[in-house]
Amino acid sequence: MRMHPLLTMTLQRLGFGLLTLFAITLLIFFAIELLPGDLAQEVLGQSATPETVAAFRERLGLDQPPVQRYLAWLGGIAQGDLGTSLANGREIAGLLGARLGNTLFLAAYAAAIAVPLALVLGLLAALYRGSWFDRTVNVATLSSISFPEYFVAYILMLLLSVKWGLFPSIADIGPDAGLGTMLYRTFLPALTLVLVVTAHMMRMTRAAIINLLAQPYIEMARLKGASPMRVILRHALPNALAPIINVVALNLAYLVTGVVIVEVVFVYPGLGQLMVDSVTTRDIPLVQACCLVFAGIYILLNLCADLLAIATNPRLMSRR
Amino acid sequence: MTDPLLSIRDLWIEGRQGRDWQPIVKGIDLDLHRGEVLGLIGESGAGKSTLGLAAMGYTRDGTRIAGGDIRFDGQDLLGLSARRRRALRGKRIAYVAQSAAANFNPAHRLIDQYAEAPVAIHHLMKRPEALREAQALYETLRLPNPQEIGFRYPHEVSGGQLQRAMTAMAMACKPDLIIFDEPTTALDVTTQIEVLSAIKGAVREVGTAAIYITHDLAVVAQMADRIKILLRGEEVEEQETSAMLSAPQEDYSRSLWAVRSHAAPARPAPPAEAVPVLRVRDVGAEYTRGTPVLQEVGFDIHAGRTLAVVGESGSGKSTLARVITGLLPPSDGAIELDGAPLPPQLAGRSKDQLRQVQMIYQSADTALNPKQTIREIIGRPIRFYRGLRGAALEDRIRELLTAIELDPDTFIDRRPGALSGGQKQRIGIARALAAEPRVILCDEVTSALDQIVAEGILTLLRRLQEEHDLAYIFITHDLATVRAIADDVVVMQEGRVVEQAPRDAMFAPPHHPYTEQLLGSVPEMDPDWLDRTVAQRAKA
Numbered sequence: 001m002r003m004h005p006l007l008t009m010t011l012q013r014l015g016f017g018l019l020t021l022f023a024i025t026l027l028i029f030f031a032i033e034l035l036p037g038d039l040a041q042e043v044l045g046q047s048a049t050p051e052t053v054a055a056f057r058e059r060l061g062l063d064q065p066p067v068q069r070y071l072a073w074l075g076g077i078a079q080g081d082l083g084t085s086l087a088n089g090r091e092i093a094g095l096l097g098a099r100l101g102n103t104l105f106l107a108a109y110a111a112a113i114a115v116p117l118a119l120v121l122g123l124l125a126a127l128y129r130g131s132w133f134d135r136t137v138n139v140a141t142l143s144s145i146s147f148p149e150y151f152v153a154y155i156l157m158l159l160l161s162v163k164w165g166l167f168p169s170i171a172d173i174g175p176d177a178g179l180g181t182m183l184y185r186t187f188l189p190a191l192t193l194v195l196v197v198t199a200h201m202m203r204m205t206r207a208a209i210i211n212l213l214a215q216p217y218i219e220m221a222r223l224k225g226a227s228p229m230r231v232i233l234r235h236a237l238p239n240a241l242a243p244i245i246n247v248v249a250l251n252l253a254y255l256v257t258g259v260v261i262v263e264v265v266f267v268y269p270g271l272g273q274l275m276v277d278s279v280t281t282r283d284i285p286l287v288q289a290c291c292l293v294f295a296g297i298y299i300l301l302n303l304c305a306d307l308l309a310i311a312t313n314p315r316l317m318s319r320r
Numbered sequence: 321m322t323d324p325l326l327s328i329r330d331l332w333i334e335g336r337q338g339r340d341w342q343p344i345v346k347g348i349d350l351d352l353h354r355g356e357v358l359g360l361i362g363e364s365g366a367g368k369s370t371l372g373l374a375a376m377g378y379t380r381d382g383t384r385i386a387g388g389d390i391r392f393d394g395q396d397l398l399g400l401s402a403r404r405r406r407a408l409r410g411k412r413i414a415y416v417a418q419s420a421a422a423n424f425n426p427a428h429r430l431i432d433q434y435a436e437a438p439v440a441i442h443h444l445m446k447r448p449e450a451l452r453e454a455q456a457l458y459e460t461l462r463l464p465n466p467q468e469i470g471f472r473y474p475h476e477v478s479g480g481q482l483q484r485a486m487t488a489m490a491m492a493c494k495p496d497l498i499i500f501d502e503p504t505t506a507l508d509v510t511t512q513i514e515v516l517s518a519i520k521g522a523v524r525e526v527g528t529a530a531i532y533i534t535h536d537l538a539v540v541a542q543m544a545d546r547i548k549i550l551l552r553g554e555e556v557e558e559q560e561t562s563a564m565l566s567a568p569q570e571d572y573s574r575s576l577w578a579v580r581s582h583a584a585p586a587r588p589a590p591p592a593e594a595v596p597v598l599r600v601r602d603v604g605a606e607y608t609r610g611t612p613v614l615q616e617v618g619f620d621i622h623a624g625r626t627l628a629v630v631g632e633s634g635s636g637k638s639t640l641a642r643v644i645t646g647l648l649p650p651s652d653g654a655i656e657l658d659g660a661p662l663p664p665q666l667a668g669r670s671k672d673q674l675r676q677v678q679m680i681y682q683s684a685d686t687a688l689n690p691k692q693t694i695r696e697i698i699g700r701p702i703r704f705y706r707g708l709r710g711a712a713l714e715d716r717i718r719e720l721l722t723a724i725e726l727d728p729d730t731f732i733d734r735r736p737g738a739l740s741g742g743q744k745q746r747i748g749i750a751r752a753l754a755a756e757p758r759v760i761l762c763d764e765v766t767s768a769l770d771q772i773v774a775e776g777i778l779t780l781l782r783r784l785q786e787e788h789d790l791a792y793i794f795i796t797h798d799l800a801t802v803r804a805i806a807d808d809v810v811v812m813q814e815g816r817v818v819e820q821a822p823r824d825a826m827f828a829p830p831h832h833p834y835t836e837q838l839l840g841s842v843p844e845m846d847p848d849w850l851d852r853t854v855a856q857r858a859k860a
Binding site: 214215216217219220221222223224225226227230234235238239312313314315 | 373376378380381406407408409410411414415417419422423424425426427428436437440441442473475489
């Protein structure tokens with residue numbers, strides 16, 4: 001029996017994704033291995049006696065050679081065991097779970113605003129290219145992408161929180177907060193992220209569509225009497241989807257993995273902040289786990305983008 | 321007499337060139353009555369397409385209507401609002417473009433693109449009705465599987481079928497006027513004849529008026545009631561078709577006719593004991609194992625002679641060129657240069673062997689690097705094969721430019737973008753010549769050019785052949801080119817040689833049935849040729 005081409009492709013890409021993830025585990029583990037200083041010494045402090053340090057090392061298995069420790073770590077991951085935190089001895093999987101949920105919530109919140117906004121602005125800019133609207137949107141999005149995100153974050157905080165008191169400056173979400181409250185309290189970090197990612201997606205949408213407008217089939221659509229809006233939505237957009245999907249996926253991945261600074265600025269209990277905290281406490285297994293989760297999400301989103309881009313192309317879909 | 325359907329008076333259209341606007345169409349008048357077909361002919365750059373589009377009130381980016389008057393069914397097209405003009409396009413005036421493959425949107429099925437104008441844009445009917453009409457039209461245009469073919473995507477349908485599907489699309493709203501812009505130029509002769517007769521039949525059935533744009537006189541003679549000839553944006557003359565064919569008034573019109581009758585004098589056959597410069601022996605080739613594209617192809621070619629390889633697209637002509645150049649190693653057989661075997665792989669050939677076989681490509685646009693100057697393009701093979709540097713290199717480049725009849729001072733520092741199509745093809749010839757080859761493969765080198773420009777290229781090739789004792793392998797689907805330049809002809813079909821003979825023997829009966837079909841598909845000037853040929857084939 002012959003498999004559907006999309007299914008074959010999915011399996012193939014999934015295989016490549018796993019391979020990439022494996023390469024990343026190597027990178028993460030040995031890069032951290034290269035960090036200067038001795039972990040046990042750092043954790044126990046200057047006053048620790050050589051005996052306690054040695055005992056600590058033995059308990060953590062740090063006296064084993066790196067390759068063996070790597071294999072043990074990899075074996076654990078394969079079975080879903082991310083190890084325990086050095087700082088408090090708790091299961092890392094449990095620690096990550098709640099934080100990852102928060103990060104995904106914030107990313108989804110920002111994406112729900114940014115993606116439609118970017119697409120609509122990009123389409124309109126392409127439709128009215130060269131007009132004042134096009135120029136304004138271009139300048140505005142370019143400026144927002146040119147500022148570092150912590151700068152945008154503090155400006156928003158200053159205006160919307162300190163001056164006008166519209167939104168809280170600290171995105172403190174308790175376990176019992178309802179959806180409305182959560183959306184309200186995380187509005188500023190979400191807005192910061194929206195401002196940072198919209199420009200890229202919007203500009204790609206505009207460029208991908210304008211690129212196609214010189215195609216003969218666009219002229220043919222015009223000669224059939226199609227309105228400019230119809231030409232763009234029905235004739236240009238379907239053919240521009242592949243590059244747009246790719247940029248959207250890259251930005252979604254950035255929303256999840258690039259939030260570290262925004263989470264820290266707004267004291268938001270997400271994965272990024274957890275990672276920063278664990279770096280300061282030298283909680284290496286936790287740092288590794290965070291890196292791995294980020295990498296996995298990155299790969300997964302790009303995989304989805306590839307598959308979607310293929311699914312929107314009838315040429316690739318029907319090839320056997 | 322009733323008012324004309326379309327009436328154009330003193331129309332001026334300009335195109336942007338850098339900062340300036342240059343006239344493209346210069347004061348053209350045109351009248352077209354209902355149900356009438358007007359042929360517009362002229363070489364490229366004559367303003368045919370620009371004029372055709374203007375009849376829809378449409379100008380491309382970078383062109384503008386500078387003056388004049390266009391009336392369609394009593395309405396002033398140029399005075400209408402954009403919305404009112406859009407309401408006419410597709411509904412009352414429709415357009416059929418040259419390359420159907422590029423003019424169909426790759427993201428939508430044929431039937432959806434058919435239904436777009438009548439259903440979604442002009443709201444003339446509901447979708448089921450449009451689908452029924454599409455299927456009926458597909459049948460009128462003799463598309464295979466008219467019930468089913470509309471549900472395919474453009475890339476799943478052949479070029480000739482797409483061209484017919486586009487004609488059907490143009491007829492979807494039963495327009496009063498259809499602009500056909502070179503609808504068969506990109507097709508093989510055997511496909512062209514089918515599309516031509518399908519279009520002619522459909523136009524006759526619906527009673528649509530049409531403007532038929534082409535550079536092929538014989539084609540327009542089949543389609544048009546009247547013919548208008550354009551030259552550099554100006555009208556040369558306009559006549560009823562029969563009058564135009566029998567008694568053209570202007571010198572330019574007569575020169576168009578003269579081009580077709582050109583044929584090189586036959587050369588004596590080479591002595592039997594001569595060693596051919598290139599011998600192709602029982603060559604087979606395949607891209608995927610088990611599906612041969614070429615089978616048992618064999619022929620000889622002698623120095624100073626031209627061998628034409630003809631056949632429709634898909635017959636294996638270009639694959640043969642790839643095998644000879646070494647890009648695709650043959651799966652079977654061998655190639656000999658001067659009696660010595662030529663290594664099958666490109667990488668296995670010595671510099672001298674590479675030098676002796678050169679190639680000129682169909683599309684000079686894509687075969688020349690747009691970022692390089694003419695000096696770099698021609699200089700590179702000279703440096704590579706001859707090792708010339710400095711002043712000697714410069715002299716050689718200039719010598720070659722002179723040989724291809726381009727002034728070295730004017731052209732040496734230009735880039736391909738600043739050249740016309742014919743000039744680019746000349747550069748392609750100079751680049752091949754720079755290696756001082758014995759054999760040149762010419763892959764459809766004139767098919768992208770107008771007749772008059774192509775004629776110049778053929779004359780040049782012939783002169784160079786005599787000067788350098790070159791052997792040409794001329795891959796073409798155009799039998800007029802064959803008649804003009806070939807000494808020997810090889811006819812290919814489905815990867816095999818079906819007939820092989822000296823040119824004059826080839827054009828004289830008896831023919832192989834496939835050769836017969838090829839020869840019979842070349843349009844003749846006689847306006848009744850199409851109907852007669854189609855009727856004969858239907859009977860057979």
